Amino acid sequence: MDIHPEKIVLAKGTPEIWPVPGDDEVVIVPLGGIGEIGMNMTFYGHKGRWIGVDAGVGFPSDEEDRERGVRATIVDPLSLEPILDRLDGFFITHAHEDHIGAIPFLWPRYLNCPIYCTPFAAGLISIKLEEHADLEDVDIRKFAVGERLTHSVFDIEAIAMTHSIPEPVALAIRACDGVIVHTGDWKMEPHPILGTDMDIRRLTEIGMNERVLAIVGDSTNAERIEGMTTEASVKRAMRHIMNESTGAVVVCCFASNIPRIHAIAEEAFASGRKVAIAGRSMVNAEAVANECGLMNALPYFLADFMHLEGLDQREKALICTGSQGEPRAILGRIARGRRNLPAFGPGDTVVISAKAIPGNEPAINECIELLRSRGVRVITGEDFVGEEKWPVHVTGHATQDEIRTLYSILKPLAVVAVHGTQEGMVEHALVASELSSVSHAIVPVAGSVIRVGAAGTKDITVQGAVPFSVGEVMD
Ligand SMILES: [Zn+2]
Ligand SMILES: [Zn+2]
Known part of the structure; x- marks a missing residue:
């Protein structure tokens, strides 16, 4: 045409x-x-x-x-x-x-x-x-x-x-x-x-x-x-990451992206991990989705993300806010080693399952650098994983x-x-x-x-x- x-x-x-x-x-x-x-x-x-x-x-x-x-x-x-x-x-x-x-x-x-x-x-x-x-x-x-x-x-x-x-x-x-x-x-x-x-x-x-x-x-x-991209392909990426990672996995995405959160949680549970959600806006969105009957039959999330402490790193999965590098969101605080949050280091993986809203790139890059300086492996929304190159974000x-x-x-x-x-x-x-x-x-x-x-x-x-x-x- x-x-x-x-x-x-x-x-x-x-x-x-x-x-x-x-x-x-x-x-x-x-x-x-x-x-x-x-x-x-x-x-x-x-x-x-x-x-x-x-x-x-x-x-x-x-x-x-x-x-x-x-x-x-x-x-x-x-x-x-x-x-x-x-x-x-x-x-x-x-x-x-x-x-x-x-x-x-x-x-x-x-x-x-x-x-x-x-x-x-x-x-x-x-x-x-x-x-x-x-x-x-x-x-x-x-x-x-x-x-x-x-x-x-x-x-x-x-x-x-x-x-x-x-x-x-x-x-x-x-x-x-x-x-x-x-x-x-x-x-x-x-x-x-x-x-x-x-x-x-x-x-x-x-x-x-x-x-x-x-x-x-x-x-x-x-x-x-x-062409068209699908959430199902992101779910495959999450399966790969959850299964391959020998340490803890932290995934952040937009708080209201309930299909994504659901997919991440499903793959984390399937890989034998316990799963927690952190960040006020994400906890709120998950609660509303639950009330609306949108969360299907998932196992229970941990009531408090601090309950991850005490588990083996391989058993931990955290889904959280902070994909835009906000210093006060959960990922930003983890990157800065703030107290009252689980600690992550060498062997652990952080996945940023979102793209940058224009203007936020410097904050996101700073957050990534801080995480890498702690020895954490960081996978960003631009990355693809696995043999079939599954996208981490669409x-x-x-x-x-x-x-x-x-x-x-x-x-x-x-x-x-x-x-x-x-x-x-x-x-x-x-x-x-x-x-x-x-x-x-x-x-x-x-x-x-x-x-x-x-x-x-x-x-x-x-x-x-x-x-x-x-x-x-x-x-
Ligand atoms: Zn929209
Ligand atoms: Zn819009």
């Missing part, structure tokens, strides 16, 4: 006010996650009303900002003032920080509309709000993966996707004799090791029987051409072929590239332009006002951007 650059629409940032959405149109306004990974927040307007999708934090990549103590960035709630009395709710696609992290800074102080999410996301959001002592004042409403519900003037269906966290959903928003599919973060994972399959059957039905006016889609890996986002496959199923008229760097969004739009159904492959700016309407292709417009500013969350 050939790319069609003439279909690419590069949005401009000409100032625009928040429009009043008409009855025969859906207005799409991506505010955050545009030109950067993080801070995702997109608005959909119809019949005068609005809903938001996701409320994430961004991660300061600028060294100066970090030194000033900026912990995270959020969409400044004052930017939402013009639509506050018409904002009926938020829908959450999944529980990653770049999709839910802003919630405790926005609710209930600035926003009071209900938050719709899956049970797993509800569990993690509740913990965040509890830490801010605001849980009772926030209206969290759960939906099941696969459920279709109406709220205000919106008709929304949550469709199962696969991603590096439980219960990721795409949102199918129906209006104007058509449907808009907001993919959320996704990848194709044909036989997920935990949780439900991506609902290809439902997506195919929609593509065949309905008119997909637009896809608003994840651009994270749109520049990547390599991405949770779709690469080009997966994007082509999904879009050829859904046959959208327009594609709006979100959740990516500028390069990623342009590459995403180019891939989308190959599809014969696509007339507009849109690269928005933050705040772009994108309209789609019942008349289809000739009703698609991109004009200006609503004003918006970034708020900083300090340490």
Whole structure:
């Protein structure tokens, strides 16, 4: 298939006010996650009303900002003032920080509309709000993966996707004799090791029987051409490491990557090890996953990671936080030989089963050097192990072929590239332009006002951007 650059629409940032959405149109306004990974927040307007999708934090990549103590960035709630009395709710696609992290800074102080999410996301959001002592004042409403519900003037269906966290959903928003599919973060994972399959059957039905006016889609890996990767291959890597290592094994990964944690634990148990989990966010995520019935029948984890002490090194496995080199997370503290943590040294292995969020490389490298100076063998997320070169980490986002496959199923008229760097969004739009159904492959700016309407292709417009500013969350 050939790319069609003439279909690419590069949005401009000409100032625009928040429009009043008409009855025969859906207005799409991506505010955050545009030109950067993080801070995702997109608005959909119809019949005068609005809903938001996701409320994430961004991660300061600028060294100066970090030194000033900026912990995270959020969409400044004052930017939402013009639509506050018409904002009926938020829908959450999944529980990653770049999709839910802003919630405790926005609710209930600035926003009071209900938050719709899956049970797993509800569990993690509740913990965040509890830490801010605001849980009772926030209206969290759960939906099941696969459920279709109406709220205000919106008709929304949550469709199962696969991603590096439980219960990721795409949102199918129906209006104007058509449907808009907001993919959320996704990848194709044909036989997920935990949780439900991506609902290809439902997506195919929609593509065949309905008119997909637009896809608003994840651009994270749109520049990547390599084929599909699977969590099952990471599980094989873990089996190899657990079996081959003659000492203790410590594996760190993202706290909410429950399928990964489950796979690591399963292989550790199978190799005859006792397993502990350490790090507050990981312990919380595991507890929520357990409550949601996602942990299947695993043997018990040790109640306290200090119970590893006293075992032979060969019997020890620890799954923990700290994959980004954070000095205060468990791995960072182990690397610094802090007290009240099990000690690791020559013969032991540390596996960093994650990739670096841009900007974190120096901290991760420092952590690796500290571990190596203790004689610990370190395997990183870039590494492959065993004869068949199993990957220690795989991405949770779709690469080009997966994007082509999904879009050829859904046959959208327009594609709006979100959740990516500028390069990623342009590459995403180019891939989308190959599809014969696509007339507009849109690269928005933050705040772009994108309209789609019942008349289809000739009703698609991109004009200006609503004003918006970034708020900083300090340490
Ligand atoms: Zn994301
Ligand atoms: Zn995600």
